[in-house]
Amino acid sequence: MKHFYKNTSFIQKLSSYITTQRWYRGKAETLHNISIDDVIEIGKEQYLLIVTTHSNSAHNKYVVTLIVSVTHKNKPLFDFCENDQMLFVYDGCEDEEYCKNLWQIISSSQNDELQSFVIDNSVDLAVQKAHTPNSEQSNTNIIYDDKWLVKIFRQPQFGANPDLEINVFLSENRFPHVPKTIAGLRYISAEGKSMDIAIVQQLVDGASDCWEYVVQLASDYLSQSTQENFTRHSIFSGFKKTPNTMEASVQFAKLLGQRTAQLHLALANSDNANFSPQRIDSTYLTNLYDGFCEILSEVADLLQKTEPTANIARFLEATPLLKKHFESLITSPIEGYCIRCHGDYHLGQVLKINSDVVILDFEGEPLRTIEERRQKQSPFKDIAGMIRSFNYAGFKAAIDLNNENFPKINFWGNTMAITFLNEYLNVANGGQFLSQNKQQQQVLLQLFLFDKALYELKYELNNRPDWLHIPLCGIISLLEDIQ
The missing domain is CATH 3.30.200 (Phosphorylase Kinase; domain 1)
Incomplete structure (x- = not known):
């Protein structure tokens, strides 16, 4: 059994097993084969494998935890024959x-x-x-x-x-x-x-999921009979008048704004070269703009192949305007610094514990390389991620309630965004990494908000077409701030 990992049947069945796992990232690719880079013995019949999958465009590594045993237990992952002996394979993490x-x-x-x-x-x-x-x-x-x-x-x-x-x-x-x-x-x-x-x-004891908590806050608000004027305010307006019916939502948005700012202040407070702030320069801004134009063109091409709607037509009509609007990133210098950020910040990365929160999972966006995920970024990348997450939470609550009162849904998400941003800036402005120029803050946050919404739109087109209206409505709303 010593060289089981060279067995052709084992390799074929391991390949099939890997492609069915939640952690397999190549579901859109055709897997050609796998190679086993290393087999590390954890205990008797217990192994940790380093496996590389090979497809047309990618070679990805995986950690696979296995038990390979002569003993048949309940529900093996698969079995194979080695030297006329049947061997059974189990997930080590289940043992x-x-x-x-x-x-x-x-x-x-x-x-x-x-x-x-x-x-x-x-x-x-x-x-x-x-x-x-x-x-x-x-x-x-x-x-x-x-x-x-x-x-x-x-x-x-x-x-x-x-x-x-x-x-x-x-x-x-x-x-x-x-x-x-x-x-x-x-x-x-x-x-x-x-x-x-x-x-x-x-282990964080007694914690609950912030995504579910905020969806419930939105649901509670949408379920109430309210008389508010659902006028949309720009998230940059500093609008602070919030209805009493949103008290719990507003208090939580404030708390999250405070903790996000404190996180960024902590990450920026170091002489360690891997964490010390790095001044925003023309190279960073050019890369931001080029990346934005690339995903904008990708999404526009995808939408032109879908069934047209009024919002899709409005978005396609606005694409030249968006490119023109953000050209200022490469024509005018912007103050401030890039810092180490969360990188994939949304409500699902936060736990609620009593009256506070705990922030998790700093891996960054999973489809990016380690080098890309470790790059310093404008803190507005994290801010935009959380603001878009509020928007999704509002629409998720509306879907659950079969509520199509879009002005009310947008009012809730917009109020959460304004509250979160105001509180973040109140705390983070004590640091040195933010530009004190409000117009520069606005253009950076706008870019990251559009970029995140475009990423979401691309995802929904490929995975959940029924949810396409969520990022599309977000983009249409954001367009009001630049037109």
């Missing part, structure tokens, strides 16, 4: 003994190819039990003693994973609004190259 052996490697660093590092040596890392929550995610979580959480990065890349890198930085600097990071696990290849494959954090 408590496998998880405990993985923890032993993390806590003791007793493996040549898996290098662990413990950040807080005062922590007692002895554990008694382990289990994997029954949820499909792009990474895999293992919970130990209902106290520690190990997140396995299923799609590793060579280099420092920003989720581990940023969480270590924030924990070492005692930023209180992220889970405390205890340790990390790194794979070292035969060539000496490293990639992060796991992070160990303190």
Whole structure:
């Protein structure tokens, strides 16, 4: 059984298994074959594999946790024959003994190819039990003693994973609004190259999902009979008059604005070259503008092939105006700095705990390379992500309620955005990374809002056409601020 990973049947069935997993990123590609780069023994019949998938346009690496056993248990992933003996394959993360052996490697660093590092040596890392929550995610979580959480990065890349890198930085600097990071696990290849494959954090006890909480806030507001004038105000207007019926929503938007600003202040407060602020320059602005024009053209091409609507026609008509409007990015200098940001910031990356929040998952946008995800960005990228998330939460509540009162839906999302932005600027203006020029702040945030909405529109076109109206309505609303 020693060389099972060379077995043709095993490789073929492993390939089929990988393509069915939530963490497999090549579903739009045709998979040609896989190669097994390394097989690391975790325990008896227990293995961690580094696998590369090969398709026309991509070669992606995955961490695969397997038990390969002669013993038949319930529901193997698959089986294969090796030297006239039937072998059965199971997911290691579903097995408590496998998880405990993985923890032993993390806590003791007793493996040549898996290098662990413990950040807080005062922590007692002895554990008694382990289990994997029954949820499909792009990474895999293992919970130990209902106290520690190990997140396995299923799609590793060579280099420092920003989720581990940023969480270590924030924990070492005692930023209180992220889970405390205890340790990390790194794979070292035969060539000496490293990639992060796991992070160990303190489990956030009693937390709830912020996405579900904010959708409920929107639902509560939409369900009420209200007499407000649903006039839309620009998010840059500083409009502060909010109805009493939105008190809970507004208070939460304020809290999130404060915590987001505090996060950015913490990330910008360092002499470490990987975190120190970097002045916005013409190269950064040109790259922003070029990237925006590229996705704008992609989305316009896709929409021209769909059934026309009034909003689609309005968007297509406005594309030259959008390109012209943001040309100022490459013709006029902008003050301020790029900093390390969250990179993929939305309500799903935040937990609510009592009357506060905890911010999670600093991996960045999963389809980008490690190098791209580690690049410093304007903080308005994160702000735009959260504002667009408010918009989605409002429409999700409306869909659940079968409510088509679009002025009321937009009023709720717009009020959340204004409140969030005002509170963010009140706190973050104490730092040095924001331009104090309001017009420059506005053009950067507008660009990131349009860019995010275009990304969403492209996603919905390819995956959920019934939700196309959400980013499209967002774009039409944003157009009112530049026309």
